[in-house]
Amino acid sequence: MKKYLFLGLMGSATIFTSCSSDDNEITNDPSEKKLLLSKVTTIYYDNPSNPETTVSTFEYNSQGELIKMLSGGRSSVFEYSNGKPTKVNYYTATQTLEYYAVFNYNGDQLVDIKAIYTNPDFNRKSTYTYNSNGKLVSSTLCQSEDCSNPSTSTYAYNGDNISVETSTIGGTISSAYKRELSYDDKLSPFTNTNKYMRIMMERAYSLSKNNYTAEKISYRNSDGSWTQNQNITYTIQYNNAQLPIQVVGKEANGNNYVQYNYEYITQ
Template sequence: MKKYFFLSLMSSVVIFNSCNSTDENEIITDPVEQRILLSKVTTVYYDNPASPQTTVSTLEYNNQGQLTKTVSLGESSIIEYNSSGKPFKINHYKADGTLDYYSSFSYNGENLTNIKAIYDETSLNRTINYTYSNGKVANSTLCQTENCSNPIISTYTYNGDNITVETSEMSGGISSSNKREYLYDNQLNPYTFTNKYFRIMMGGAYAMSKNNYASEKISYKDSAGNWVQNQQIIYDITYNSAQLPTQVIGKSTNGTNYVKYNYEYILQ
């Protein structure tokens, strides 16, 4: 589970609880009648175990269940939609309320093709381009210069509706490579009823997959071009009565804390 929330807005043991209530199942399978929407994410990072860092992100919706505002670390993002219900612009505000930059969305039919971040200082502008295979995002390319030199390219491999392998590589003067391999539970993840275009924009396997990580293997590419695993994370998941996660705790195989997520929802 990548240790960020709304990156593009600002991208072996699991506990399974049973769900026997017909009404609860109806909530999940009929989102038009009753939506369970993610309203708050509290994340604790353990990069420095002696001083864990906590971030809180909140999400607000209109009466149609469209995400209209997110707030994190005092900074906010306001979303605008076109007549067909697709997001077309996000204004990103600093903590003091002034506009930092805005994001514009472009589409080809039902596919989101790119998102551009536009700043007053044009050297800060960046673009994420998306390509598709069988209706799913196959690649995303982050361009941080106008000629897209040294892009960061993420590639996704699927098993059904879940991304099982995610690679991210940057070439050029500063090169880096990262691979993550995932196993999943069989429950819906917290972003189930979030607009699909936001799930793409957030980036990464968790937002774009159907279920929740049970484990994650992390590898890097050595000087010979071989992938070398250097970490494995096991996720312990607690669910609510609707079988959506309320807490996810990730630990390394040696028992060291890696990350903790707490999820809160509203019913609409």
């Protein structure tokens, strides 16, 4: 889970997870009711004496597509065409349009997402590449027209889960970190999420089939070697549909790291 939830292009998410009539397993039957993620409360413990809490809420149309996300007074409004997200408008707390993002496709494959600002110097583009199985294997974020000093993320898989996520932060002085992940056998809240939204979110928590229960975080040294400096363990509570309702992450020393509380509605 970590602290990437709902970041990245405002971290928009469509989370619609179907449940069976006995509420014990996830199905894709369109005739079944759907569990939709309606609220996520996140508590960050970067400053243990003064934890930071953020709340994100979600609104859906009758097709179960996310149409609006609210977080910290800011909002994101989504547009679709034939099940594909095509545009997201991002508004400030005063409901002024800050920027918008457009989705570009090659057939059914999402190629890139472009964020457009009034000041073109702020424009940016995320470009995606896939393996032969259609899984996202890398993303590149360009924050200039010539894409100098891009930020990149690469993903290695073990089955349907991302086992290693490596990110390089572009800039005058670049940095890189690596996350090695272990998983439970339960379906993640994003199991039936619109696949293009999962790609947009770009992280293991949305792209993987299951929920990760541990992560080792390492940072790259100037000589190219890696030094591990964090080992996070996650304890997960589930509802009757076996979807996470609370995730608590702790450091190796037992200190709190982050906590997520998930609330769902049935539609």
